[in-house]
Each structure stands twice: as C-alpha cells, then as structure tokens.
Amino acid sequence: MVLSQRIHEAFKGTVERMTGPRTVSAFKEKGVLSVSEFILAGDNLVSKCPTWSWESGEPSKRKPYLPAEKQFLITRNVPCLRRAASVEEEYEAAGGEVLLDNEDDDGWLATHGKPKETKGDEDENVPSMEALEISAKKSLIQTNPSYFGGEEEEDIPDMEDFEDPDNLVESDPATLQTTYLVAHEPDDDNILRTRTYDVSITYDKYYQTPRVWLTGYDESRMLLQPELVLEDVSQDHAHKTVTIEDHPHLPGKHASVHPCQHGAVMKKIIDVLMSRGVEPEVDKYLFLFLKFVASVIPTIEYDYTMDFDLGSSSS
Amino acid sequence: MAQEEKSRSGCGSSSSTILQFLPFNSLVDEGFWHSLSSLKLNKYGIDDSPIPLTGFYAPCSHSQVSNHLTLLAESLPTDENNQSSMPAISRGNRNRCPVPGTLYNTNTLEAFHALDKKSLLKEEANKIWEDIHTGRAVEDSAVLSRFLLISFADLKKWSFHYWFAFPALVLDPPATLVESKRASKWFTSEQAKSVSAACNDWRNSSITADVPFFLVSIASNSHATIRHLKDWEACQADNQKVLFGFYDPCHEKGPGWPLRNFLALICSRWSLKSVHFLCYRESRGFADMESSLVIESLITASQGLNDRQLVPNAVGWEKNKNKYVSRCINLAKSMDPIRLAVSAA
Incomplete structure (x- = not known):
C-alpha cells in the first residue's frame, strides 16, 4: 500500500468514527444507500440468489451500526474459468461491449467494440487513485501463481521433500482416479484457468455504498496472492480502481473495487432507468450494483444474472 | 449414460462395473x-x-x-x-x-x-x-x-x-454401478418437478438446510417428499419409492465422496441390496435436476458390516x-x- 492510499485510509477511518451512519434515504438522488437500505437490499439478494449469504466475520472487526449476524454478504467458490485479459482481447476483436471509462460515459458499456476515439484524460475524475501502483506485471503472471513456494521464500523446501517417510499409498478400486489437470481450455503457457473466488460485499460507511472484495484460489485451491487477482479484473480497472487493502471483516489483504465512484455510477444507472419510466426500488440496488461490478470482473461467474424486475414499471 | 460408462471402462457386464467416487x-x-x-x-x-x-x-x-x-x-x-x-x-x-x-x-x-x-x-x-x-x-x-x-x-x-x-x-467387495442417469432423465417430468420443489423447501428451511443426507420418497401420484433418515421405516410402510439423497459437492460424473459412508450406513443398518441414490446438486442455489444424478447401485458386501467389532x-x-x-x-x-x-x- 502506498503512502497516499494510507493517508486516505486514515482520513476515511477518522470520518467514519466521527460521523453517524446515513439514516435518510438518498438512493435516487445520490445513488447511495443508508445502512437499513443495505440490509434490505442484502436480504433480497440472499433470498433471490441463495448462493449468497450474510456472515458476521471476525468478532473484533464487527461494525456496531450493522446487525451482528449481517455484517457482510459473501458467495464462495465462484468459478473463474479464464483470465480477464484474454477475454477482453477476444471480445474487442469480436466487436463486443466494452466499458466506456471517460468523463461522460462513466462505467457504461459500448455495445459495438471499443469507441474509436478515446480521450487522453480519462483518468482524471478518479481522485486519489493515480498514485496507486499495482504491480500486475506480465512477469508476475507467469510465475508464483500462489502462496506456495513464492520466489522470496527460499526456505520452502521442494515438494519432493514432503514425500512421506512411510510412503503413504492408498489403493482402493472405488476411488476415482482424477487427473489433476482440469483446465477447460488448453493454453500454451500451461497455466490452468479454473480459479475460484470468494466474492464479498461490505458496506462502506464513508462512501455510503456497497463495496466488493475478492479472494482468489488457484486451481489446486491454494490462496492466490491478491496481486494475481488483478489478472481477473478488467484491465481498464486493474491499475486504478481495484486496490489491495485490509478487508473490513476478514483477516488478510484482499483485492477490492474502490467505491469512490460507486455512488455516481449507480446514480447514472438509476437516472437511465427513471428516464425509461422505471421506478427503481431500493431492495433491487444490489442486483444493479452487481451488474455494474460485472464490467470490472467480467470472468468471475458469481450469481447476478437472474431475471428480475428492476422496479415497478409505469410504461 | 450408464451404457457409455460400461463401454468406456471396458467392462462387459453391468455387475462388474465398480461404483467409483470422486x-x-x-x-x-x-x-x-x-x-x-x-x-x-x-x-x-x-x-x-x-x-x-x-x-x-x-x-x-x-x-x-x-x-x-x-x-x-x-x-x-x-x-x-x-x-x-x-x-x-x-x-x-x-x-x-x-x-x-x-x-x-x-x-x-x-x-x-x-x-x-x-x-x-x-x-x-x-x-x-x-x-x-x-x-x-x-x-x-x-x-x-x-x-x-x-x-x-x-x-x-x-x-x-x-x-x-x-x-x-x-466396502469389500465394492458396490457396483447398475445405472447412472441425469435426474431429469430418470424421473418423469412430473416427478422431477415435485422433487425439485421438495428439495428447494428442504434447503430453504433453516431446520433442514444443512442436513446433508436425506430420503426422497415418491408416492404413486408422483408427489415427492424429502424426509429425515430416521423416517426410513415409515417410508417403507407407505410402500413408496425411496431414494437415498445426499448433497453432492462434485460437479462431474460423480458421485462425490460423501456417498461412501452413506453407503456403509445403508448396508449395515438396513441390509439393502439394490439402492437408488439422488446425487443432489444445484444451479445458482436452486435444485437442478439436469446436473443432479440418480444412481442405481448393487451392494454385495453385507457380510461383516453388521458386526460392530469388524x-x-x-x-x-x-x-x-x-x-x-x-x-x-x-x-x-x-x-x-x-x-x-x-x-x-
């Protein structure tokens, strides 16, 4: 974590401690949620998409303004079959939807390939994010796929050393011998594609919006370094809006979509819906929110595609 | 699917195909x-x-x-x-x-x-x-x-x-696989609908949601009920078709590992020979009869399983x-x- 991010965290923490949680609804005006609206929308998500559930997290990290058993939402073991970078290349080549990320089209999708003109100043409305340096370098992608045997841990012995002295072998005809390689797509670099993710949604009191966190596991279900999670993030976001920070309810560092623009993006989505004569309902907020998040993490197949009414339609 | 399984493993008769677990x-x-x-x-x-x-x-x-x-x-x-x-x-x-x-x-x-x-x-x-x-x-x-x-x-x-x-x-000798089919193919469409609904109810009730082994009993009018294992005798009395269901964690042909000890329970407690299993799986959190399997299996290893010391x-x-x-x-x-x-x- 770099210094500016740290300072911002300290500032945010202080503000969160000194101000009370939002109690008045500003869902339509600002695209933000009050605490009770977050619970309402979370309950709706859990009932419509039961792979999501409420959890209480670490007791020491519990937020007093949230019910103890409803601190955050999580869905575990979500497949991610391939890396976002490779998908984007194919997608753009096929003229598919691309996230527009400039001042006017904040977070919206272009449906016919990347727009021909891209503005040079597209990053400028994302405050405090420019300074973030996240190393999703190509070299990192090729090596060190998990916490197992990182290059700096020379003292981790080779796998062969773990071979058991009593040479445990179980022979049993009823055990199906599975092959370890279970990749769905062959690839020349031999990196397996099937990772899984735990996706969680917390309430960010400062920005008054939900916030998404990602915990990745490699193909043998070993924890992924948060930096490697960035391979599964849309490359437009990997270097600025997705950061690696302490999870508010769980131990360790996790990748997270920074919520500073969430309110503004949600406001735009709500405005578009209203202009179409749809009256958005606050308990559907998280479905809209997850659809927007899908543009940031396009290859993680968490449950958001259910058919639902966006709100009571007057048309 | 069972046909496929047999020809792939190269075993001629159905009785020699060992039921394998992931x-x-x-x-x-x-x-x-x-x-x-x-x-x-x-x-x-x-x-x-x-x-x-x-x-x-x-x-x-x-x-x-x-x-x-x-x-x-x-x-x-x-x-x-x-x-x-x-x-x-x-x-x-x-x-x-x-x-x-x-x-x-x-x-x-x-x-x-x-x-x-x-x-x-x-x-x-x-x-x-x-x-x-x-x-x-x-x-x-x-x-x-x-x-x-x-x-x-x-x-x-x-x-x-x-x-x-x-x-x-x-189990020695191991149980054999008679037939393995997608649940949607094995049940009639009416039964499949009723089984799905009953499973969803079971999973939505906080009392039963985390009970991973259960009975699926199907009445002659295709109506399915999910019951606790302890109700096995009651199911017999009603003369219904009974399947042994379990939450199957695996996504492939399966069945998954939890079935193994369930199988040991079934043959030591009820001494059954021919058993039907429902390998229960979900899609987006709801019962999915397309990915769930119904497996018919023959158990030959009942000798000794009644002996607690062995x-x-x-x-x-x-x-x-x-x-x-x-x-x-x-x-x-x-x-x-x-x-x-x-x-x-």
Missing part, C-alpha cells in the same frame, strides 16, 4: 490460519492434543467447479477461556453444512512428518463406524462425513504445513497434485509484522 477436496480460508496462530500463541502453547474442528461444505452449485470442504476462522474453537470449547457454529446456513473434524497440530516439522497417518485415519473411521452402529448417524447425518487435518504451524516463518484426510469406509478398512488422505504429499502455505505477507510495517510505509 475424492473430496479441501480449501482453507486465510482466516483459519490467522485464528490457529493466535490460538497456538495465546491458548494452546506447546499442548498438542487434538483440537475439534468444524468444516463446511455445500452441494455443488456451479457446473464447472466442485464444492470443497472449507475451513474458515470459525472452524476453530473460540479464543475464550472456556475449556471444553467446541467451535461455536450457528446451524441453518444453507451454504455452510457443518462437518466435524479433528486437528492434530504438532510442535515441530519432524513430529508432523512422524505422525502415524494410517492409525489416525483408522481412529477417525472408527468414530464413523461407531456412529453408524449406535444410530447417531441416522439422528444427525452430519457425522457421516468426518475429516482429519494434521498440521505444523511454523509461527517464526508464518508458514503452515498441512494435510487433510476424508475417511471413507471401504471396522472396515478406510481410505481418504487427500492428494496434492496427484501425489500423496502434504501442502504448505506461507502467509508472511499478511502475518509478519515486519513485512506489514514495510508495506504500510
């Missing part, structure tokens, strides 16, 4: 290692007596990945001073069906490697066998799937060596990349105070 896999959340470290430092010290654990699993819910036996921070007993502390688990979470387990955390790497894995596995298998014979497994079916974890927590380097086992009682052989040490070796994870990046201070600067 091994369970483990997944450990970072929080588990954080909690274990703090317990080791603040509570256990060098006491290396076995620690009760609770693992979690759920039916497979994505067609591309199996579910795993997951350990979380909550899997360990709480840090408080109450001595006989079991993990404090709130029941009823459909995505967290509890599985009891035992942790042997050693004080040295040498002691970790020197653990007698065969006898530890046998000990855990004995518990399952006892629960089958005392009837506890029928009352609380979660005890049918136990697990074992051996570990060495190197708190100086923040690295953890560990190895899981999912003890499964071995514990069947057990298998189940987890393979790591196709080898019987332990795993190691290093969490210095998130646990070492010096590194945390450096990264924070």
